[in-house]
Amino acid sequence: MDFAFDARTEELRARLDAFMTDRVYPAERVADEQRAALASPWDTPQVVEDLKAEARRQGLWNLFLPDAEHGAGLTNLQYAPLAEITGRSPQLAPTALNCAAPDTGNMEVLAQFGDDEQKKRWLEPLLAGEIRSAFAMTEPEVASSDATNIETRIERDGDDYVINGRKWYISGAMNPLCQIFIVMGKTDPDGADPRRQQSMVLVPRDTPGLTVKRAMQVYGYEDHYHGGHAEVVFEDVRVPVGNLIGEEGGGFGIAQARLGPGRIHHCMRLIGMAERAIELMCRRAVARTAFGKPLAQQGVVQEWIADARVAVEQLRLLVLKTAWLMDTVGNRGAHTEIQAIKIATPRTVVDILDKAVQLHGAGGVSQDFPLAELWAAARTLRLADGPDEVHQRSLARRELKRYL
Numbered sequence: 001m002d003f004a005f006d007a008r009t010e011e012l013r014a015r016l017d018a019f020m021t022d023r024v025y026p027a028e029r030v031a032d033e034q035r036a037a038l039a040s041p042w043d044t045p046q047v048v049e050d051l052k053a054e055a056r057r058q059g060l061w062n063l064f065l066p067d068a069e070h071g072a073g074l075t076n077l078q079y080a081p082l083a084e085i086t087g088r089s090p091q092l093a094p095t096a097l098n099c100a101a102p103d104t105g106n107m108e109v110l111a112q113f114g115d116d117e118q119k120k121r122w123l124e125p126l127l128a129g130e131i132r133s134a135f136a137m138t139e140p141e142v143a144s145s146d147a148t149n150i151e152t153r154i155e156r157d158g159d160d161y162v163i164n165g166r167k168w169y170i171s172g173a174m175n176p177l178c179q180i181f182i183v184m185g186k187t188d189p190d191g192a193d194p195r196r197q198q199s200m201v202l203v204p205r206d207t208p209g210l211t212v213k214r215a216m217q218v219y220g221y222e223d224h225y226h227g228g229h230a231e232v233v234f235e236d237v238r239v240p241v242g243n244l245i246g247e248e249g250g251g252f253g254i255a256q257a258r259l260g261p262g263r264i265h266h267c268m269r270l271i272g273m274a275e276r277a278i279e280l281m282c283r284r285a286v287a288r289t290a291f292g293k294p295l296a297q298q299g300v301v302q303e304w305i306a307d308a309r310v311a312v313e314q315l316r317l318l319v320l321k322t323a324w325l326m327d328t329v330g331n332r333g334a335h336t337e338i339q340a341i342k343i344a345t346p347r348t349v350v351d352i353l354d355k356a357v358q359l360h361g362a363g364g365v366s367q368d369f370p371l372a373e374l375w376a377a378a379r380t381l382r383l384a385d386g387p388d389e390v391h392q393r394s395l396a397r398r399e400l401k402r403y404l
Protein backbone atom coordinates (compact mmCIF):
# COMPACT_ATOMS: atom_id res chain seq x y z
CA MET A 1 0.00 0.00 0.00
CA ASP A 2 1.40 3.36 -1.00
CA PHE A 3 1.76 6.37 1.28
CA ALA A 4 -0.70 9.13 0.25
CA PHE A 5 0.70 12.62 -0.18
CA ASP A 6 -1.03 15.93 -0.87
CA ALA A 7 -2.80 16.44 -4.20
CA ARG A 8 0.07 18.33 -5.90
CA THR A 9 2.63 15.72 -4.92
CA GLU A 10 0.37 12.88 -6.00
CA GLU A 11 -0.20 14.54 -9.36
CA LEU A 12 3.55 15.06 -9.88
CA ARG A 13 4.23 11.52 -8.72
CA ALA A 14 1.84 10.06 -11.28
CA ARG A 15 3.36 12.15 -14.07
CA LEU A 16 6.90 11.29 -13.03
CA ASP A 17 6.07 7.58 -12.85
CA ALA A 18 4.74 7.75 -16.41
CA PHE A 19 7.82 9.70 -17.56
CA MET A 20 10.07 7.02 -16.05
CA THR A 21 8.17 4.18 -17.73
CA ASP A 22 7.71 5.84 -21.11
CA ARG A 23 11.01 7.66 -21.40
CA VAL A 24 13.71 7.01 -18.81
CA TYR A 25 13.89 3.21 -18.51
CA PRO A 26 13.87 2.71 -22.29
CA ALA A 27 16.61 5.36 -22.58
CA GLU A 28 19.02 3.48 -20.30
CA ARG A 29 20.18 1.09 -23.01
CA VAL A 30 20.02 3.74 -25.75
CA ALA A 31 22.23 6.06 -23.69
CA ASP A 32 24.87 3.35 -23.29
CA GLU A 33 24.81 2.61 -27.03
CA GLN A 34 25.06 6.29 -27.94
CA ARG A 35 27.88 6.85 -25.47
CA ALA A 36 29.88 4.03 -27.02
CA ALA A 37 29.72 5.89 -30.35
CA LEU A 38 30.71 9.33 -28.96
CA ALA A 39 34.10 10.91 -29.63
CA SER A 40 34.63 11.27 -25.85
CA PRO A 41 32.87 9.19 -23.16
CA TRP A 42 32.45 12.43 -21.18
CA ASP A 43 30.19 14.03 -23.77
CA THR A 44 26.46 13.87 -23.17
CA PRO A 45 24.51 11.34 -25.27
CA GLN A 46 21.72 12.91 -27.33
CA VAL A 47 19.07 10.82 -25.59
CA VAL A 48 19.93 12.55 -22.29
CA GLU A 49 19.42 15.98 -23.89
CA ASP A 50 16.11 14.70 -25.32
CA LEU A 51 15.04 13.53 -21.87
CA LYS A 52 15.90 16.95 -20.43
CA ALA A 53 13.86 18.75 -23.08
CA GLU A 54 10.89 16.46 -22.52
CA ALA A 55 11.04 16.71 -18.71
CA ARG A 56 11.13 20.48 -18.99
CA ARG A 57 8.20 20.48 -21.39
CA GLN A 58 6.23 18.34 -18.96
CA GLY A 59 7.00 20.62 -15.99
CA LEU A 60 9.16 17.96 -14.31
CA TRP A 61 12.04 20.41 -13.96
CA ASN A 62 14.06 21.80 -11.01
CA LEU A 63 11.68 20.05 -8.63
CA PHE A 64 14.41 20.00 -5.96
CA LEU A 65 14.58 23.74 -5.41
CA PRO A 66 12.27 24.83 -2.56
CA ASP A 67 12.61 28.46 -3.59
CA ALA A 68 9.51 29.13 -5.73
CA GLU A 69 11.23 32.00 -7.57
CA HIS A 70 13.78 29.68 -9.19
CA GLY A 71 12.40 26.18 -8.68
CA ALA A 72 9.18 24.26 -8.18
CA GLY A 73 8.63 25.57 -4.65
CA LEU A 74 8.13 22.10 -3.19
CA THR A 75 8.78 21.32 0.46
CA ASN A 76 11.26 18.59 1.35
CA LEU A 77 8.32 16.34 2.23
CA GLN A 78 6.79 16.92 -1.20
CA TYR A 79 10.09 16.41 -3.01
CA ALA A 80 11.07 13.20 -1.14
CA PRO A 81 8.71 10.78 -2.97
CA LEU A 82 9.67 12.35 -6.32
CA ALA A 83 13.40 12.02 -5.66
CA GLU A 84 12.74 8.43 -4.61
CA ILE A 85 11.28 7.71 -8.05
CA THR A 86 14.32 9.22 -9.79
CA GLY A 87 16.53 6.98 -7.64
CA ARG A 88 15.21 4.00 -9.59
CA SER A 89 17.35 5.16 -12.50
CA PRO A 90 20.05 7.23 -10.79
CA GLN A 91 22.25 7.60 -13.88
CA LEU A 92 19.64 9.27 -16.03
CA ALA A 93 16.57 10.47 -14.14
CA PRO A 94 18.10 13.12 -11.81
CA THR A 95 19.96 14.67 -14.77
CA ALA A 96 16.86 14.51 -16.97
CA LEU A 97 14.96 16.54 -14.37
CA ASN A 98 17.86 18.94 -13.69
CA CYS A 99 17.90 17.55 -10.15
CA ALA A 100 21.35 15.92 -10.13
CA ALA A 101 24.17 16.45 -7.65
CA PRO A 102 26.37 18.42 -7.44
CA ASP A 103 24.40 20.96 -9.49
CA THR A 104 21.54 20.90 -6.99
CA GLY A 105 23.72 21.93 -4.05
CA ASN A 106 25.55 24.47 -6.19
CA MET A 107 22.30 26.03 -7.38
CA GLU A 108 21.12 26.22 -3.78
CA VAL A 109 24.36 28.00 -2.82
CA LEU A 110 24.06 30.48 -5.69
CA ALA A 111 20.36 31.10 -5.04
CA GLN A 112 21.01 31.67 -1.34
CA PHE A 113 24.41 33.40 -1.27
CA GLY A 114 25.17 34.58 -4.81
CA ASP A 115 24.96 38.25 -5.77
CA ASP A 116 22.88 39.44 -8.73
CA GLU A 117 25.73 39.16 -11.22
CA GLN A 118 26.72 35.66 -10.06
CA LYS A 119 23.11 34.56 -10.31
CA LYS A 120 22.76 35.96 -13.80
CA ARG A 121 26.00 34.49 -15.10
CA TRP A 122 25.89 31.06 -13.44
CA LEU A 123 22.58 30.30 -11.72
CA GLU A 124 20.41 31.09 -14.73
CA PRO A 125 22.18 28.73 -17.18
CA LEU A 126 22.31 26.05 -14.47
CA LEU A 127 18.58 26.36 -13.87
CA ALA A 128 18.04 26.12 -17.61
CA GLY A 129 20.16 22.94 -17.74
CA GLU A 130 22.51 24.54 -20.28
CA ILE A 131 25.67 24.04 -18.22
CA ARG A 132 26.80 21.81 -15.34
CA SER A 133 28.89 22.68 -12.29
CA ALA A 134 31.29 21.20 -9.74
CA PHE A 135 31.96 21.65 -6.05
CA ALA A 136 35.66 21.42 -5.21
CA MET A 137 36.45 20.86 -1.57
CA THR A 138 38.08 17.44 -0.99
CA GLU A 139 41.88 17.20 -1.18
CA PRO A 140 43.99 14.06 -1.50
CA GLU A 141 46.58 15.26 1.04
CA VAL A 142 44.29 15.87 4.02
CA ALA A 143 41.33 14.21 5.80
CA SER A 144 38.71 16.26 4.07
CA SER A 145 35.70 15.03 6.05
CA ASP A 146 36.97 17.68 8.48
CA ALA A 147 36.62 20.87 6.42
CA THR A 148 38.98 22.78 8.71
CA ASN A 149 41.83 20.69 7.24
CA ILE A 150 41.48 22.09 3.72
CA GLU A 151 44.83 23.47 2.51
CA THR A 152 44.02 25.13 -0.81
CA ARG A 153 45.01 28.78 -0.60
CA ILE A 154 42.89 31.67 -1.86
CA GLU A 155 45.08 34.78 -1.57
CA ARG A 156 44.01 38.32 -2.23
CA ASP A 157 46.21 40.15 -4.75
CA GLY A 158 44.87 43.59 -5.66
CA ASP A 159 41.47 43.11 -7.26
CA ASP A 160 42.01 39.37 -7.73
CA TYR A 161 42.15 36.17 -5.76
CA VAL A 162 44.95 33.73 -6.58
CA ILE A 163 44.16 30.07 -5.95
CA ASN A 164 46.65 27.23 -5.42
CA GLY A 165 45.74 23.69 -4.43
CA ARG A 166 44.87 20.17 -5.50
CA LYS A 167 41.44 18.58 -5.26
CA TRP A 168 40.11 15.16 -6.11
CA TYR A 169 36.83 13.34 -6.54
CA ILE A 170 35.33 16.51 -7.94
CA SER A 171 32.07 15.18 -9.33
CA GLY A 172 30.91 16.36 -12.71
CA ALA A 173 34.23 17.96 -13.68
CA MET A 174 35.03 15.52 -16.49
CA ASN A 175 31.95 16.64 -18.42
CA PRO A 176 32.87 19.52 -20.77
CA LEU A 177 29.47 21.05 -19.97
CA CYS A 178 30.77 21.63 -16.44
CA GLN A 179 31.60 25.30 -16.83
CA ILE A 180 31.87 26.53 -13.27
CA PHE A 181 33.64 25.33 -10.13
CA ILE A 182 32.75 26.43 -6.61
CA VAL A 183 36.13 26.16 -4.92
CA MET A 184 36.63 26.00 -1.16
CA GLY A 185 39.98 27.19 0.17
CA LYS A 186 41.54 29.23 2.94
CA THR A 187 41.70 33.01 2.77
CA ASP A 188 42.90 33.29 6.38
CA PRO A 189 44.83 30.10 7.24
CA ASP A 190 46.19 31.56 10.51
CA GLY A 191 42.87 33.00 11.70
CA ALA A 192 41.98 32.30 15.33
CA ASP A 193 38.63 30.70 14.52
CA PRO A 194 39.17 27.53 12.42
CA ARG A 195 35.64 27.90 11.06
CA ARG A 196 36.29 31.39 9.68
CA GLN A 197 39.46 30.60 7.74
CA GLN A 198 37.70 29.32 4.60
CA SER A 199 36.03 31.06 1.69
CA MET A 200 34.34 29.96 -1.51
CA VAL A 201 35.09 31.39 -4.93
CA LEU A 202 33.65 30.82 -8.38
CA VAL A 203 36.22 29.64 -10.91
CA PRO A 204 35.17 29.33 -14.57
CA ARG A 205 36.49 26.18 -16.22
CA ASP A 206 38.53 28.03 -18.83
CA THR A 207 40.54 30.04 -16.26
CA PRO A 208 44.29 29.66 -16.91
CA GLY A 209 45.97 27.45 -14.30
CA LEU A 210 42.94 25.21 -13.76
CA THR A 211 43.76 21.70 -14.98
CA VAL A 212 41.39 18.75 -14.94
CA LYS A 213 44.05 16.07 -14.53
CA ARG A 214 42.31 12.72 -14.60
CA ALA A 215 39.13 10.79 -13.90
CA MET A 216 39.11 9.00 -10.54
CA GLN A 217 37.37 5.64 -10.45
CA VAL A 218 34.73 4.35 -8.07
CA TYR A 219 35.17 0.60 -7.66
CA GLY A 220 36.38 0.70 -11.25
CA TYR A 221 33.36 2.67 -12.52
CA GLU A 222 33.92 6.09 -14.03
CA ASP A 223 30.37 7.41 -13.56
CA HIS A 224 30.17 8.96 -17.02
CA TYR A 225 26.58 10.06 -16.54
CA HIS A 226 27.59 12.13 -13.53
CA GLY A 227 30.45 13.71 -15.42
CA GLY A 228 32.93 11.54 -13.53
CA HIS A 229 34.94 12.49 -10.44
CA ALA A 230 38.05 14.41 -11.40
CA GLU A 231 41.37 15.29 -9.90
CA VAL A 232 41.75 19.03 -10.46
CA VAL A 233 44.84 21.16 -9.94
CA PHE A 234 44.77 24.92 -9.36
CA GLU A 235 48.09 26.62 -10.09
CA ASP A 236 48.13 30.40 -9.67
CA VAL A 237 44.54 30.52 -10.84
CA ARG A 238 43.45 34.15 -10.88
CA VAL A 239 39.82 35.31 -10.58
CA PRO A 240 38.38 38.77 -9.82
CA VAL A 241 37.40 39.44 -6.18
CA GLY A 242 33.80 39.67 -7.41
CA ASN A 243 33.89 35.87 -7.74
CA LEU A 244 33.83 35.45 -3.97
CA ILE A 245 30.56 33.89 -2.79
CA GLY A 246 29.22 35.67 0.26
CA GLU A 247 31.95 37.10 2.46
CA GLU A 248 35.58 36.21 3.20
CA GLY A 249 35.60 33.63 5.99
CA GLY A 250 32.07 32.53 5.13
CA GLY A 251 33.07 29.30 3.33
CA PHE A 252 32.54 26.96 6.25
CA GLY A 253 29.09 28.39 6.92
CA ILE A 254 28.12 28.07 3.26
CA ALA A 255 29.38 24.47 3.24
CA GLN A 256 27.18 23.76 6.25
CA ALA A 257 24.18 25.33 4.51
CA ARG A 258 24.99 23.26 1.43
CA LEU A 259 24.73 20.19 3.63
CA GLY A 260 21.07 21.07 4.12
CA PRO A 261 18.29 19.90 1.80
CA GLY A 262 20.62 18.69 -0.96
CA ARG A 263 22.31 16.30 1.39
CA ILE A 264 19.19 14.28 2.09
CA HIS A 265 18.43 13.91 -1.62
CA HIS A 266 20.87 10.98 -1.73
CA CYS A 267 18.86 9.22 0.97
CA MET A 268 15.60 9.88 -0.87
CA ARG A 269 17.05 8.43 -4.07
CA LEU A 270 18.58 5.45 -2.26
CA ILE A 271 15.04 4.31 -1.34
CA GLY A 272 14.26 4.22 -5.07
CA MET A 273 17.44 2.23 -5.71
CA ALA A 274 16.33 -0.29 -3.09
CA GLU A 275 12.86 -0.52 -4.65
CA ARG A 276 14.43 -1.27 -8.01
CA ALA A 277 16.57 -3.96 -6.39
CA ILE A 278 13.52 -5.58 -4.79
CA GLU A 279 11.66 -5.53 -8.12
CA LEU A 280 14.62 -7.13 -9.92
CA MET A 281 14.98 -9.70 -7.14
CA CYS A 282 11.33 -10.73 -7.36
CA ARG A 283 11.35 -10.93 -11.17
CA ARG A 284 14.48 -13.06 -11.11
CA ALA A 285 13.23 -15.29 -8.29
CA VAL A 286 10.05 -16.26 -10.13
CA ALA A 287 11.82 -16.66 -13.48
CA ARG A 288 14.78 -18.94 -12.53
CA THR A 289 14.69 -22.54 -11.40
CA ALA A 290 17.48 -24.31 -9.53
CA PHE A 291 17.47 -27.78 -8.01
CA GLY A 292 13.94 -28.48 -9.13
CA LYS A 293 12.05 -25.39 -8.01
CA PRO A 294 11.90 -21.66 -8.71
CA LEU A 295 14.32 -19.58 -6.65
CA ALA A 296 11.21 -17.83 -5.29
CA GLN A 297 10.33 -21.00 -3.40
CA GLN A 298 13.62 -21.12 -1.53
CA GLY A 299 13.10 -20.05 2.08
CA VAL A 300 16.31 -18.02 2.10
CA VAL A 301 15.23 -16.03 -0.95
CA GLN A 302 11.85 -15.33 0.67
CA GLU A 303 13.69 -14.16 3.77
CA TRP A 304 15.83 -11.75 1.71
CA ILE A 305 12.79 -10.33 -0.02
CA ALA A 306 10.80 -9.97 3.20
CA ASP A 307 13.71 -8.37 5.07
CA ALA A 308 14.31 -5.97 2.19
CA ARG A 309 10.66 -4.90 2.17
CA VAL A 310 10.63 -4.35 5.95
CA ALA A 311 13.85 -2.33 5.79
CA VAL A 312 12.67 -0.13 2.92
CA GLU A 313 9.38 0.65 4.65
CA GLN A 314 11.27 1.64 7.82
CA LEU A 315 13.78 3.75 5.93
CA ARG A 316 11.14 5.56 3.92
CA LEU A 317 9.25 6.57 7.04
CA LEU A 318 12.45 7.88 8.63
CA VAL A 319 13.37 9.81 5.48
CA LEU A 320 9.88 11.31 5.29
CA LYS A 321 9.93 12.21 8.98
CA THR A 322 13.30 13.92 8.47
CA ALA A 323 12.00 15.84 5.45
CA TRP A 324 8.93 16.91 7.41
CA LEU A 325 11.06 18.04 10.37
CA MET A 326 13.33 20.04 8.06
CA ASP A 327 10.24 21.77 6.69
CA THR A 328 8.67 22.46 10.06
CA VAL A 329 11.49 23.01 12.58
CA GLY A 330 14.48 23.53 10.26
CA ASN A 331 17.72 21.64 9.71
CA ARG A 332 18.92 22.28 13.25
CA GLY A 333 15.79 20.79 14.74
CA ALA A 334 16.10 17.82 12.38
CA HIS A 335 19.77 17.23 13.26
CA THR A 336 19.40 13.79 14.86
CA GLU A 337 17.12 12.51 12.11
CA ILE A 338 19.37 13.86 9.32
CA GLN A 339 22.34 12.04 10.84
CA ALA A 340 20.21 8.95 11.41
CA ILE A 341 19.08 8.61 7.78
CA LYS A 342 22.60 9.24 6.51
CA ILE A 343 23.82 6.38 8.69
CA ALA A 344 20.92 3.99 8.12
CA THR A 345 20.01 4.50 4.47
CA PRO A 346 23.18 3.73 2.50
CA ARG A 347 24.15 0.95 4.90
CA THR A 348 20.78 -0.81 4.58
CA VAL A 349 20.44 -0.25 0.86
CA VAL A 350 23.94 -1.68 0.28
CA ASP A 351 22.79 -4.81 2.09
CA ILE A 352 19.62 -5.08 -0.03
CA LEU A 353 21.62 -4.58 -3.24
CA ASP A 354 24.10 -7.19 -2.10
CA LYS A 355 21.28 -9.75 -1.75
CA ALA A 356 19.92 -8.75 -5.16
CA VAL A 357 23.37 -9.24 -6.70
CA GLN A 358 23.63 -12.66 -5.03
CA LEU A 359 20.24 -13.74 -6.33
CA HIS A 360 21.28 -12.82 -9.88
CA GLY A 361 24.44 -14.93 -9.74
CA ALA A 362 26.99 -13.88 -12.36
CA GLY A 363 24.38 -11.60 -13.91
CA GLY A 364 24.38 -9.61 -10.67
CA VAL A 365 27.98 -8.54 -11.05
CA SER A 366 27.67 -8.01 -14.79
CA GLN A 367 26.94 -5.01 -16.95
CA ASP A 368 23.66 -6.56 -18.14
CA PHE A 369 21.84 -5.61 -14.94
CA PRO A 370 22.11 -2.28 -13.10
CA LEU A 371 22.75 -3.99 -9.75
CA ALA A 372 26.55 -3.94 -9.61
CA GLU A 373 26.71 -0.26 -10.47
CA LEU A 374 23.89 0.54 -8.04
CA TRP A 375 25.76 -1.35 -5.33
CA ALA A 376 28.95 0.62 -5.99
CA ALA A 377 27.02 3.89 -5.89
CA ALA A 378 25.24 3.02 -2.63
CA ARG A 379 28.42 1.73 -1.00
CA THR A 380 30.26 4.89 -1.99
CA LEU A 381 27.66 7.03 -0.25
CA ARG A 382 28.78 5.52 3.07
CA LEU A 383 31.74 7.86 2.77
CA ALA A 384 31.09 10.33 -0.04
CA ASP A 385 28.04 11.85 1.66
CA GLY A 386 30.18 12.25 4.80
CA PRO A 387 31.63 9.07 6.35
CA ASP A 388 29.25 6.98 8.51
CA GLU A 389 31.56 7.49 11.48
CA VAL A 390 31.33 11.27 11.23
CA HIS A 391 27.51 11.11 11.27
CA GLN A 392 27.63 8.64 14.17
CA ARG A 393 29.95 10.94 16.11
CA SER A 394 27.70 13.90 15.47
CA LEU A 395 24.50 12.07 16.42
CA ALA A 396 26.01 10.53 19.55
CA ARG A 397 27.40 13.84 20.78
CA ARG A 398 23.95 15.44 20.49
CA GLU A 399 22.36 12.48 22.27
CA LEU A 400 24.95 12.50 25.06
CA LYS A 401 24.65 16.25 25.59
CA ARG A 402 21.30 15.75 27.27
CA TYR A 403 23.00 13.85 30.08
CA LEU A 404 26.01 16.08 30.69
Ligand SMILES: Cc1cc2nc3c(=O)[nH]c(=O)nc-3n(C[C@H](O)[C@H](O)[C@H](O)COP(=O)(O)OP(=O)(O)OC[C@H]3O[C@@H](n4cnc5c(N)ncnc54)[C@H](O)[C@@H]3O)c2cc1C
Pocket residue numbers: 102134135136137138139142143144145146168169170171172218229380383384385386387388389390393
Ligand atom coordinates in the same frame (compact mmCIF):
# COMPACT_ATOMS: atom_id res chain seq x y z
C1 LIG B 1 32.19 9.18 -5.77
C2 LIG B 1 32.63 10.33 -4.92
C3 LIG B 1 32.20 11.62 -5.26
C4 LIG B 1 32.64 12.71 -4.52
N1 LIG B 1 32.29 13.98 -4.93
C5 LIG B 1 32.88 15.05 -4.32
C6 LIG B 1 32.70 16.37 -4.85
O1 LIG B 1 31.99 16.57 -5.83
N2 LIG B 1 33.35 17.40 -4.25
C7 LIG B 1 34.15 17.21 -3.17
O2 LIG B 1 34.71 18.18 -2.68
N3 LIG B 1 34.35 15.97 -2.65
C8 LIG B 1 33.74 14.88 -3.21
N4 LIG B 1 33.97 13.62 -2.72
C9 LIG B 1 34.83 13.43 -1.57
C10 LIG B 1 34.07 13.09 -0.29
O3 LIG B 1 33.28 14.17 0.12
C11 LIG B 1 35.13 12.68 0.73
O4 LIG B 1 35.70 11.47 0.31
C12 LIG B 1 34.57 12.56 2.14
O5 LIG B 1 34.18 13.80 2.65
C13 LIG B 1 35.60 11.95 3.08
O6 LIG B 1 36.80 12.67 3.03
P1 LIG B 1 38.18 11.89 2.78
O7 LIG B 1 38.03 11.04 1.56
O8 LIG B 1 39.28 12.87 2.80
O9 LIG B 1 38.26 10.87 3.99
P2 LIG B 1 38.94 11.18 5.40
O10 LIG B 1 38.47 12.48 5.92
O11 LIG B 1 40.39 10.95 5.28
O12 LIG B 1 38.28 10.03 6.27
C14 LIG B 1 38.65 8.66 6.05
C15 LIG B 1 37.96 7.79 7.06
O13 LIG B 1 38.35 8.15 8.37
C16 LIG B 1 37.33 7.82 9.27
N5 LIG B 1 36.96 9.00 10.05
C17 LIG B 1 37.01 10.29 9.67
N6 LIG B 1 36.54 11.09 10.66
C18 LIG B 1 36.21 10.28 11.69
C19 LIG B 1 35.67 10.48 12.98
N7 LIG B 1 35.37 11.71 13.41
N8 LIG B 1 35.44 9.39 13.76
C20 LIG B 1 35.75 8.15 13.31
N9 LIG B 1 36.24 7.89 12.10
C21 LIG B 1 36.47 8.93 11.30
C22 LIG B 1 36.13 7.37 8.44
O14 LIG B 1 36.07 5.97 8.41
C23 LIG B 1 36.45 7.92 7.09
O15 LIG B 1 35.81 7.21 6.04
C24 LIG B 1 33.50 12.51 -3.41
C25 LIG B 1 33.90 11.22 -3.05
C26 LIG B 1 33.49 10.14 -3.81
C27 LIG B 1 33.99 8.78 -3.44
